[in-house]
Amino acid sequence: MSTSSRRSRVLIVSDHPDRLEQTHQALLHSFPHLHTATTSCGRLLTAEQAPPPPEMRGFTPPNLVLLDFSNQAMASTPSATSILEKIRGLPAMRHIPILVLHPNPLPTDIHTSYQLGANALIPRPIHFNSLVNTLRIMGEYWLETVILPKAAGRGAV
Amino acid sequence: MNEHQKQSEMELEEISVLLIEDSEPDFFIIKKVLSKVKGTRYRIEWVDNFDAAVQAVRKGSFDVVLTDYQLPDGSGLDIIRQAAETNHHLPLIMLTGHQDPHIDNASMDMGADDFLPKEELTPSLLSRTIRHSIFRKKAEQELRESEDRNRELAEFSSAVLHNIGNVLNSVNVSSGRINRTLKESKINSLTKTRELLETNQDNPTFFTEDPKGKMLPRFLMRLADILQSEHNQNLVETEKIRKNLELMKEVIKTQQTHAKHGMELEDLDLREVISDALNVNMAALMRNRIEVQTLYHNDIRVQAQKVKLTHILINLFKNSIEAMNEVPEGSRILTLELTQNKHHQPVVMIRDRGHGIDPANVNKIFDHGFTTKQRGHGFGLNYCYKAMKEIGGTISAQSDGIGKGTAFMLTFPYGSLFDGQSNGFSS
Numbered sequence: 001m002s003t004s005s006r007r008s009r010v011l012i013v014s015d016h017p018d019r020l021e022q023t024h025q026a027l028l029h030s031f032p033h034l035h036t037a038t039t040s041c042g043r044l045l046t047a048e049q050a051p052p053p054p055e056m057r058g059f060t061p062p063n064l065v066l067l068d069f070s071n072q073a074m075a076s077t078p079s080a081t082s083i084l085e086k087i088r089g090l091p092a093m094r095h096i097p098i099l100v101l102h103p104n105p106l107p108t109d110i111h112t113s114y115q116l117g118a119n120a121l122i123p124r125p126i127h128f129n130s131l132v133n134t135l136r137i138m139g140e141y142w143l144e145t146v147i148l149p150k151a152a153g154r155g156a157v
Numbered sequence: 158m159n160e161h162q163k164q165s166e167m168e169l170e171e172i173s174v175l176l177i178e179d180s181e182p183d184f185f186i187i188k189k190v191l192s193k194v195k196g197t198r199y200r201i202e203w204v205d206n207f208d209a210a211v212q213a214v215r216k217g218s219f220d221v222v223l224t225d226y227q228l229p230d231g232s233g234l235d236i237i238r239q240a241a242e243t244n245h246h247l248p249l250i251m252l253t254g255h256q257d258p259h260i261d262n263a264s265m266d267m268g269a270d271d272f273l274p275k276e277e278l279t280p281s282l283l284s285r286t287i288r289h290s291i292f293r294k295k296a297e298q299e300l301r302e303s304e305d306r307n308r309e310l311a312e313f314s315s316a317v318l319h320n321i322g323n324v325l326n327s328v329n330v331s332s333g334r335i336n337r338t339l340k341e342s343k344i345n346s347l348t349k350t351r352e353l354l355e356t357n358q359d360n361p362t363f364f365t366e367d368p369k370g371k372m373l374p375r376f377l378m379r380l381a382d383i384l385q386s387e388h389n390q391n392l393v394e395t396e397k398i399r400k401n402l403e404l405m406k407e408v409i410k411t412q413q414t415h416a417k418h419g420m421e422l423e424d425l426d427l428r429e430v431i432s433d434a435l436n437v438n439m440a441a442l443m444r445n446r447i448e449v450q451t452l453y454h455n456d457i458r459v460q461a462q463k464v465k466l467t468h469i470l471i472n473l474f475k476n477s478i479e480a481m482n483e484v485p486e487g488s489r490i491l492t493l494e495l496t497q498n499k500h501h502q503p504v505v506m507i508r509d510r511g512h513g514i515d516p517a518n519v520n521k522i523f524d525h526g527f528t529t530k531q532r533g534h535g536f537g538l539n540y541c542y543k544a545m546k547e548i549g550g551t552i553s554a555q556s557d558g559i560g561k562g563t564a565f566m567l568t569f570p571y572g573s574l575f576d577g578q579s580n581g582f583s584s
Contacts, residue, residue, distance in 0.1 A: 017435075017442050017449050024451070025432050032426070038451045104382075126389045 008143050011062035012038040013083060015069050023068045023101065023135070026128060030136040031143060037062060063148040065098045068124065080109075084116040095149050099138065172287065173200045177210040177224040177236060178252070183275065187223065187252075193280040206230055214240045219247065221287050226253035226260060234260075237267045246298055248290035252278075270294065316540040320408050320468045323437065323475060328401045330440035331394040338390050343383050350377065397436060404437070407464045422460045427495055427505060428453055430463065434470035441478050446486050452494040457503040459569045465544040469552075472537040473507050473565050480511025480563060498568065505567040513563050514556035522554060 010027065014020035017040040024038050065087060069080035080100060087093045100113050101124040113121045122138060125131045178184045184203050191199040204210045207230040214222065222240060226233040237249050250271045251264040261272045270290040273283065357363040363370035435449065442449060481489040494506040514522060521527050523542035545552040549570040556563045
């Protein structure tokens with residue numbers, strides 16, 4: 001197995017802490033050396049603000065983003081599309097590949113995701129084992145086959 | 158035993174006495190009385206003023222202290238008070254010329270073990286008093302030690318209950334969810350569909366002409382999706398219950414092996430342990446709309462007891478969740494950072510934006526029984542402190558003050574870091 005996944009930093013964003021934990025563990029299952037950052041509720045905190053909030057001081061911008069969203073998001077959380085828009089609007093993050101995981105994408109979800117600059121929309125399996133499998137295939141391509149852009153200076157989560 | 162006693166009688170048991178007495182004639186009298194005691198040799202150190210007495214008590218190792226009531230530069234009561242403070246294992250006997258019940262009571266209050274009027278001194282009385290006071294001090298000491306042991310056991314038991322309670326809560330939530338899913342299940346629609354199909358068995362145009370029949374295929378497809386998702390939810394919750402029951406089983410096993418300290422160190426992936434602990438608290442995290450952020454800079458493995466570490470994290474997460482009760486919903490953030498300090502020791506940082514800690518209390522929060530919660534017991538952090546110590550690491554808290562949030566830092570003694578050079582470990 002290639003070691004290039006060791007140098008990758010993946011940011012996982014989800015609207016649901018339970019599913020976030022599942023996706024996170026499923027990804028680490030196949031790629032234990034990844035450096036990861038996760039955030040539930042989809043909040044985007046810009047670490048560019050000075051000084052950055054204490055919990056963000058150790059944050060280095062990722063070189064791959066996984067957006068794990070569903071249509072049944074908790075009411076108060078932003079939607080996947082608004083987060084996509086926000087990431088694409090941040091100079092430090094706009095070149096970072098974004099993969100969207102969606103449990104049951106409708107045609108409009110597929111359209112808007114690519115429209116807003118998602119690099120791939122992946123149907124998210126419900127069973128953990130299938131999820132591990134899907135993320136392994138995803139990672140073999142995005143983490144070990146392609147060359148990811150270098151993480152820019154201080155960016156945003 | 159008997160033989161041992163005989164032997165020690167032949168060799169003469171030696172008792173060292175500190176005698177605090179300002180009058181030389183009295184010193185000689187007491188010395189003479191003590192020399193007449195059969196079977197015991199008294200080694201006497203004599204001091205005749207207050208300061209020397211205090212110093213002697215502080216540094217000397219005596220079996221017993223005899224002190225006069227009146228001294229030129231202070232009273233025997235003060236010496237007794239001082240001695241009781243610095244060395245409470247030391248038996249103290251007050252000697253006095255006057256028979257005054259007031260002095261008797263006062264000296265006992267100050268911590269003296271006995272009281273003897275000088276005019277009544279006889280070898281047998283004095284030696285018996287000395288022996289009794291030594292014996293009583295020893296018994297007191299043993300009692301205190303056994304109380305300490307019992308308290309430790311009680312603290313441990315309450316920690317076990319506390320930990321099981323935490324996990325049980327999560328089991329309760331999961332079973333409640335399963336129950337609700339089952340109660341609200343759409344499975345009844347299938348029964349109704351069956352009835353509909355039965356009544357239209359002989360109608361060949363039911364699926365093409367009948368308005369209900371035309372809708373049926375789409376309805377069934379949708380029903381299949383719903384039932385599948387119900388099923389999946391139940392699977393997820395039962396899996397959580399199974400994991401939590403496993404955890405409780407381990408807690409109880411830990412309790413049983415506690416006496417032997419027989420818990421095995423395991424090579425643990427900190428991220429996995431954090432994930433387990435997060436899952437136990439997941440219901441509360443979601444109910445309180447808390448955003449969880451993790452920053453994992455390395456995959457760090459540590460040597461620790463899995464159950465202990467899981468419970469440390471469960472307790473800390475629970476505290477953070479409760480600390481953010483009064484924070485507005487949009488700003489409840491729990492951040493977990495996995496990193497290393499400059500000595501390459503693995504560090505877990507747990508930050509919340511909750512009510513923080515009063516700087517005056519930062520050092521007290523790990524004490525047993527200390528709590529700022531209205532319904533708290535003060536077990537949680539004390540358990541964390543002790544368990545972390547047993548693992549060989551440390552726990553510390555930082556807070557910029559009330560309302561500024563709290564950061565807990567767990568530092569582990571050693572770990573292994575898998576960097577680019579190390580081989581394997583991926584599956």
